[in-house]
Amino acid sequence: MTADVEVRDGVAHVRLTRDAIDLATARGLLDAAHRTRSEDVRAVLLTSAGRSFCLGGDLKEFAAVSDLRGHLLQVTSALHEALRIFATLDAPLVAAVHGAVAGAGLGLVAAADLAIAADDATFVAAYTGIGYTPDAGVSWSLPRLIGPRRALDLLLTNRTMDATEALDAGLLTAVVPPQQVIPAATELAAQLAAGPTQAFAVTKRLVRQGLQVPFSAHLDDESRAIADAGVSAHGCEGVAAFLSKRRPRYTS
Template identity: 30%
Template sequence: MKPIIKKINNGVATLTLNRPEVFNSFNREMALLLQDELDACEKDENVRAILLTGNGKAFCAGQDLKEVTSPELNPGFKKILEEHYNPIIERIREIEKPIIAAVNGVAAGAGANIALACDIVVAHEKVSFIQAFSKIGLVPDSGGTFTLPRLIGFQKASALMMLGDKVSATEAETMGMIYKVTSVEDFTSEISKISETLAQMPTKALGMTKRLLNESMTNSLKEQLDLEGKLQIEAAQSEDYAEGVDAFVNKRKPNFKGR
């Protein structure tokens, strides 16, 4: 079986991590293939939103430790970070299409931080998030030390990363780590609703919004205001803006194309 399953439906590309026998932990093959599939989604005009999820009981348990402890298979941490995780995080943030993490089970280590790098994170009530690195003498990677403090604050992020506490989906929602928690029964339908809604929206403007949020991490207020102005002018020249205004004036549902 391929370690990534890809399906496209109604403008949504679903990428499913598919190593359920090891809780979808990453090996080199899966990491490189995920990068390839994200690149393909970025280039495909038929893909308006990307949904990342896992097959089986877990979303992703992080790095496959059997790979890093195998003399034959171990690529080394330098290669794992520079060629596996860092490029995945960079793609998730740089692709100007909405990316939703549908966290269907435990998200640990790099698996948690990959989920948190996505634009919208939804989990069901039995899910947990774990910054598991300290349990084995490692430091957080996959952008976790950048993303988590900005989501939940320095003090909380520091404690979770040092203590390795398990955080339930409900707790994660309360502290602002994720967007929404659902019941197990409603999880699939809620994910479909959110992803298909995003795919039908003016995705060119959503991509610009994502760029603004990225830049806000380091910009001054003046720099951010200038960038907002630049991108607002660009958005106002889009086909989607013209369609949105016409639909509003004529009291009809807009038909956005992402252009």
């Protein structure tokens, strides 16, 4: 298994056990993504046990296979299905990022709803540096997060972006000292797991749909969503707690 999953107190802890994506890792991540669909999961924390968060594809494996095209299709099929699942989760996804991030690693960071990185983390696209093109949703997510001009700069020049620039550009949520990455991300995931999952899920959907629909239509979507939220269990509990000056108690 190349991705461990453990659910504790509503948080699914997904940990990559190696920092390069071979076929086994892609399939392990897909299996982990399926397991985060449980009703017991109210937040997901994505970490890596490697020296780096994720260095992209395993080029040694790619060079050794006899049918490279077929192999790449298998790897991306599993990886992309995992990303589709993460994108449709009601539970917020938090990434704890350290070390080097390259290639598909950028896609994993961009797939997270919130991403906390070590201040010495580095980010590089790497694809065109070896004559490849992007995968892991990078050519879709990067332009939306940091803008098309900056995305093309990274994708075409393969320059390295440090954590400070990644934060300023919008790829990251926060930057902390290396020793604080896991504690900070774990605390954030726990905070989200205790929150109104129903409202989180609809908010995520509204933000993503808002990038693709006209403003007028989006306003209609917001009207329906907040009306539904107001009469939902989480909405009723949130207002009751506010008026009673107590902490809300959200249940799944």
